[in-house]
Amino acid sequence: MKTTPPPTRARRKADRPGELLEAALDTFVAKGFSAARMEDIAARAGVSKGTIYLYYPSKEAIFEALVRRDIIPRVEAAEAMLAASGAAPELQLRHLLEFMGKATADPRVAAVPKLVLAEAGNFPEMARFYRREVVGRGLALIEGILRRGMESGAFRPLDTRATARLFVAPIILSALWQTSFAPIEDAPEPPGPMLALHLDLFLGALRAEGASR
Amino acid sequence: MKTTPPPTRARRKADRPGELLEAALDTFVAKGFSAARMEDIAARAGVSKGTIYLYYPSKEAIFEALVRRDIIPRVEAAEAMLAASGAAPELQLRHLLEFMGKATADPRVAAVPKLVLAEAGNFPEMARFYRREVVGRGLALIEGILRRGMESGAFRPLDTRATARLFVAPIILSALWQTSFAPIEDAPEPPGPMLALHLDLFLGALRAEGASR
Amino acid sequence: MKTTPPPTRARRKADRPGELLEAALDTFVAKGFSAARMEDIAARAGVSKGTIYLYYPSKEAIFEALVRRDIIPRVEAAEAMLAASGAAPELQLRHLLEFMGKATADPRVAAVPKLVLAEAGNFPEMARFYRREVVGRGLALIEGILRRGMESGAFRPLDTRATARLFVAPIILSALWQTSFAPIEDAPEPPGPMLALHLDLFLGALRAEGASR
Amino acid sequence: MKTTPPPTRARRKADRPGELLEAALDTFVAKGFSAARMEDIAARAGVSKGTIYLYYPSKEAIFEALVRRDIIPRVEAAEAMLAASGAAPELQLRHLLEFMGKATADPRVAAVPKLVLAEAGNFPEMARFYRREVVGRGLALIEGILRRGMESGAFRPLDTRATARLFVAPIILSALWQTSFAPIEDAPEPPGPMLALHLDLFLGALRAEGASR
DNA sequence: CATGAATGAGTTTTCATTCAT
DNA sequence: TATGAATGAAAACTCATTCAT
Secondary structure, eight states, rough: OSSSSSOOOOHHHHHHHHHHHHHHHHHHHHHHHTTTHHHHHHHHHOOOOHHHHOOOOSSSHHHHHHHHIIIIHHHHHHHHHHHHHHHHHHHHHHHHHHHHHHHHHSHHHHHHHHHHHTTTOOOOOOOOHHIIIIIIIHHHHHHHHHHHHHHHHHHHHHHHHHHHHHHHHHHHHHHHHHTTTGOOOOOOOOOOOHHHHHHHHHHHBOOTOOOOO | EEEEEEOOOOHHHHHHHHHHHHHHHHHHHHTTTTTTTHHHHHHHHTSSHHHHHHHHHSHHHHHHIIIIIIIIIHHHHHHHHHHOOOOOOOHHHHHHHHHHHHHHHHHHHHHHHHHHHTTTTTOHHHHHHHHIIIHHHHHHHHHHHHHHHHTTTTTTTOOOHHHHHHHHHHHHHHHHHHHHHHGOSOOOOOSSHHHHHHHHHHHHBOOTTTTOO | OOOOOOOOOHHHHHHHHHHHHHHHHHHHHHHOTTTHHHHHHHHHHTTOOOHHHHSSSSSSHHHHHIIIIIHHHHHHHHHHHHOOOOOOOOHHHHHHHHHHHHHSSSHHHHHHHHHHHHHHTHHHHHHHHHHHIIIHHHHHHHHHHHHHHHHSSSBOOOOOOOOOHHHHHHHHHHHHHHHTTTTGGOOOOHHHHHHHHHHHHHHHHHTTTTTOO | OSOOOOHHHHHHHHHHHHHHHHHHHHHHHOOTTTTOOOHHHHHHHHOOHHHHHOOOOOOOHHHHIIIIIIIIIHHHHHHHHHOOOOHHHHHHHHHHHHHHHHHSSSSSHHHHHHHHHHHHHTTTTHHHHIIIIIIIHHHHHHHHHHHHHHHHSBOOOOOOOHHHHHHHHHHHHHOOOOOOOGGOSSSSOHHHHHHHHHHHHHHHHBOOOTTOO
């Protein structure tokens, strides 16, 4: 049954960064960024405070590494998925929403935007990084789909920037809700139905008048 | 020109709580909740640190008082406005969005949801209070309009809870964006166009098939 | 008997900076600059750590204040003394050495150059400040006397810069010795005789050949 | 060109202690004792942190070994040089100053007194060791020369202890200056001219009245 | 009522030293 | 021998809160 090799020194070293990131994410989720103490993170990872600094030079660096490991690859996956797909724009939006919905269903992913929004004021560098690498690329992706849809006549001609933001709004809000209110809620609502409804209404509203379904 | 009476001691005293709230809000907007120092708030209010504690027992209490003074009355105003109005549900939604859009255009109002979000983990009591008194009542209001619209046949029959959330999502997101990303943005986008577009798309999607405008 | 008024709040506040400087100097003398903990200084002054920061923003600032309070006025006093004096250059050197000898007899003054020399590498700003405000002005003073003596024919013509440094070397060394070795010495030597001898030898060597005593 | 044999494991091993001392000295010169990190020393020596502890039990031990290797032999060399020399005392002082001047021209030697000074408070054992083995022996050497000169009638009869200290003062000061102020100086002054002048003035002052040059 | 000096717990970060490999 | 990952004791500095005046 014991499939994991004994944690030799070398093995642990290789795993440390990942373990620390896990611990940090859990701690950030539980307490928020500022309130998460390096000591908490260390304790959760089962190491001492000093050890963290062997791998990451600061708390902000941990957060950035977290975004790089957990969020950006998802953005890239979405980019790749859509680049490879010859699907119709409408279908692409469906896929994208499904993809984002699944991703944000993981509380550890959903927590990230909250952390950024909450701490943007205190850590502008962090905000800038996220704005550029995640928000920027995500919005560009959606605007691309919208533009193609409009050019092909499938979608009504609209302001792509505003429309792209409208597309993501419920997804983001659902993520924020999940990490902020759900924990204090008596009967937290699953985000699925809302997102499904969003897709229906949004696509319906987007479709060009004469276009067939 | 000088219409405000000279701030005599007596006058000032009467307004102290309000002045402190003003100062606190400005400070929270500028720095966020945790990073706002009591001394900053005191300085902005033109009093000493100790004075704050004569009126509010803690930083959290200030925040709660702020929500009570600045946000809840707006919710109540919206409730009253809609209760008194015999307008059609669609028009009511228009009014409501216009009302919320205007409110959140003020950075001092828009900052509040961000503050709640940011500190929900650290101050669950604060989050619970906001969830109940602002979010809960706000959503109830919208669900009421939706329900009436559906009952009258003006709107398609839909899950009112989910639909209400979809209605507010872009408004909330716009408020958060404004306080988190706009300050670091080169050319921050005004929220107006997005909200106008939202209304169009959303109402279009909501309208029952055969219903006339 | 009780001549000092009761230490009212106001009185203490006025005295705090000075008290802190006293405590800091004692601590620096005992442990050196880097090894002196803010907490040590606070404890010696009978206040808490935080209180120090109400008066000085950093450890370096304390040191600078110390130099400004205890050293620079002495430099200025020496400058004034010599500017006012119409004495012959030789006598002026005598006075100056006597003045510096007396000053460095106080271990709390003698400690300062040691602190600067010792920590110059770690705190270059501190070194620069001392170099400019104390060493620079001091050397300029001596060079001035030497120059006048040479111009009047009382002193042999020599490189004033080098000569000025030779004049201070034993004084400085005596100060350093006092704070570094004297504490570990069995029978520390008083600096007086060496300085007296220095004056004799130095002035003798300086005097122009034909000049009368 | 490559005259040093390739650093085979065996060869390197034999030299480890010496290599470590080199690295430590360079690091102490660059950063001072406290600020020198064991890791810096290790890196400069091309070994790992742990290795240092195989040869020296602590940072202080390294410093002591350094003094033993680099300073004490110089003291001994001076002792031997003068013991073997039948030169006149005046010439011996010339030789000694030249010797010390050359030694302290090397920043790696000049740094040592500063290090001792800086850390005398924190490491009294170190100070005691240096006081005894370097300062004590050095002063004894000079006093010996002076005594012989006075006995032979070449020098005026003076307090040998004080005179010996006066002899070294400019040399020590020049060493300290070099490591403390020269790095922050715009145009650092070379110590040569001052030391040459010192010799002239000092010997001139020392010479007995009637003694021929 | 108002002040603001004082407090001291709390947080990040550094680094000499240890020890399993 | 040699390594370098891990430790944990410091230490500077911050700030909500208290309380003597």
